[in-house]
Amino acid sequence: MRINIPTASSITRSNQTYRGIVDEYRPDLAYYESTYRDLHSNPELSRQEKRTSSIAANHLKTIGYCVHENIGGYGLIGVLKNGHGPTVLLRADMDALPVRENTGLDYASKKTMTDSNGTEVPVMHACGHDVHVSCLMGAARLLHAARSKWRGTLICLFQPAEEFVTGARAMVNDGLYSRFDIPKPDIVLGQHVFCIEKAGAVALSPGPVMAAADGLKIRVFGKGGHGSMPSLCIDPIVIASQIVVRLQTIVSRELQPGKMGVITCGKIQAGTAVNIIPDYADLELSIRSYDTRVQKQLLDAIERIVRAECNASRSPQDPVIENSAHTPVTVNDVDQTESLKTSFSDFFEDNASAMEPLPGSEDFSVLARAIKVPSIFWMLGGCDPIKWDEAERSGKIGEIPMNHSAEFAPAIEPTLRTGVDALAVAALTFLRLIASPA
Template identity: 50%
Template sequence: MCKWSWKLVKKEFPPLSSAPALPVPAAEETTELPEGQDRLGSSSIMRLGENLSQSTTMAKPIIRDIVNRYRPDLRPFEVIYKDLHQHPELSCQEKRTSAIAAKHIQSLDFSVRQNVGGYGVVGVLRNGSGPSVMLRAEMDALPILEKTNLPYASTVRMVDSDGEEKPVSHACGHDMHVTCLMAASTLLRAASDDWKGTLICIFQPNEERGAGAQAMVDDGLYSKSYAPTPDVVLAQHVVNIRAGYVATREGPSLAGKKVFEVRLHGRGGHGSAPQDCIDPVVLAAYILVRLQGIISRERDPNKMALITCGSIHAGDAPNVIPDEAVLKIDIRAYSHSVLEKTVAAFKRVVAAECEASAVTQQPEIKEIESAPPLASDPTVVRALTENFKTYFGSWTEEMKLDTASDDFPILAPKGVPYAYWNFGSEDHDTWEKAKRNGKLNELPGNHSAFYAPLIEPTLKAGIDAIAIAALTFLNTDDVSSRRNRSQLRENK
């Protein structure tokens, strides 16, 4: 039996005194379907297609009413957010965070499986016949020293996978994601009389290193039936647009990436006798310069690709030529084909430069991270956008095409559509001033030591957005029928 008092959960609570009010819902708007192929042709998601049709009519005001009626008191979730912010955990070490999430959804009568693909949590709430909707929040933090000066700033230090102690902070906002999904699960459980279907909540580990989603799938997310195959998979990410705003985008949204560790083998010796050595530092320099030629001379200018070397290490003394150099190379593109072509060119350049330098031992190239390109299903995004506009009104905008990456698409089985959107965290006055001065790029954002999301209205918008998204595809037809019957009785 759930420990929550549903009378308490259903109660209307006043907004926090410090929270700017979210906008009054706007009138309904419609847009033309985008050109191009969507992913909704599979017979396995016909129920979802039916709900997409429903979501363009009566479901809009119903969803708004459900969210406003059942939204829980936000004050306990603000406490949870601050606690998570103060206790960040590195990738693959999310033990405390996952326990908090699991305990919460267990209290809501979800069937819960823990330690999936590491510290992953899978919560399933079966609520009658209808579509299965999966919601994802990632849990891991970053090895970044927080410099926000917030009263709840992190001072945590942890030993990373290389055995080095590092400062840790939630510089990417995953603490906000976890809190929003916990609160949205509370809202949706309280509203369970008003929707039918299956709700799946995923708290994912190890997103920052691009391996958590695959680890959960490999560990039996679907093959061991920890979760039913979803009809749609949904996720959101907090960014430094205006707090309370929600941004959507059809099609390509985030880049795919592959990260490699390259170990170059030279022949060390005294710096005064380079003729007796094969210098891996010079070899690394040649490779790094030549790699940029791939971008400027081999890639179609209309098809984005990036190659970045974010780490290089070779030797310790100025007068010693080392035996080896180690590079870490990050390659990104918006499409699988461009990504694979760029990776092939990268490997060709490394091999050719090693041959030109007469190395006697071949380089070692090891893929250490990856994430697929993220392209949200156009039909799913259109349905979400219409419901977001109904609820958030003018506080909606188009999500910018971003070269960041997320392994989220891996959670969607082949043929299952997915969608990903942003919600804002920046103080409006600060954002407007930066825009006037042409300095929006200087606002602290994700992965910045100074990134400090404004708790309200960010938290409320994130909770409402992911709840609205779930209700867009869950079956709310029964409540529509009840409302219509009630209106008919009143008219009589």
């Protein structure tokens, strides 16, 4: 599907056009750098992004956007209607993680919060969502200042609870596309900072770029009793152990070589004492894939193996298998990505490259799938260029602290400037540009 962008006009969507607009209207980034430090020092857990969302909302209101808050939790949108043209949605996620920060930065988080289980936990922006919020605030100001240069509608969306992969769905279910007087977006755009890429760089590819994730909770049943008399019992710990081992054969023996699939048993729990055989055992699995056929193959194989192992061990009751989470694969629309790749290559030159698909997952694409429109998600480099070059020279790229690490520390610049520019260039690629007077 192609967005209907006027081509038979004197407007050339060239580097010169984007460079001119972005350089003329880019706001002073010192403000956004201090906003970033503030957000980084004050992270908030998923579904508790109250302060962050009010900072974003107030900023959008001050600039002149029409703001709608509390959508699907602390989600919000700022809308700028600017004449007849396509509607572009830019998305940033806002939540942080229960991680104790160990970066040693002077703006490091020392914060704790109460999580959904009632436990006090340390909180850190260990996935860089503070970068996303700051960049979208900056891009919102840039595109508002540059509004004489384009026509259409711009929606800046700040999403809660990405780390639970529930926030995008919560916003859609809470009437994101039906409750407000806004046109349906023609395209949904977003970015994610990663320290596996040098700051100043952007990476983009068509097709699948992040995996689908499924979560399964499984309970297998045995027959409890005295640990000294296993012959009178059915041991669910042995059943669960056989399942974990046998699951390893799905990717290695059943999946076509070269297809991407991951099955991880991240949690296994059973028993209360050393001399008691328990009645049941619980397993929790995380499953990743890039295409729906593989996803179905993995889920079917897991169920087959779980049931067969229970039968083989004379389990007295059928296992309970529950889907605990699902987020779809993030797929970049092929045609639109070609347009954006051209813009990025022209604008960022050698700093634009192809994006390797990642095994991590995102709920970003839910915002586009819900209304059946294309979406594009790109990678924003975050690693300090000097540290990157040193690591590359010494063969230690793999040791750079990754997202979700307690030592994850994107370089503020040139990351923020690149992220603001990338959002602005991407939006301008799909909005209707106005020719400058001759």
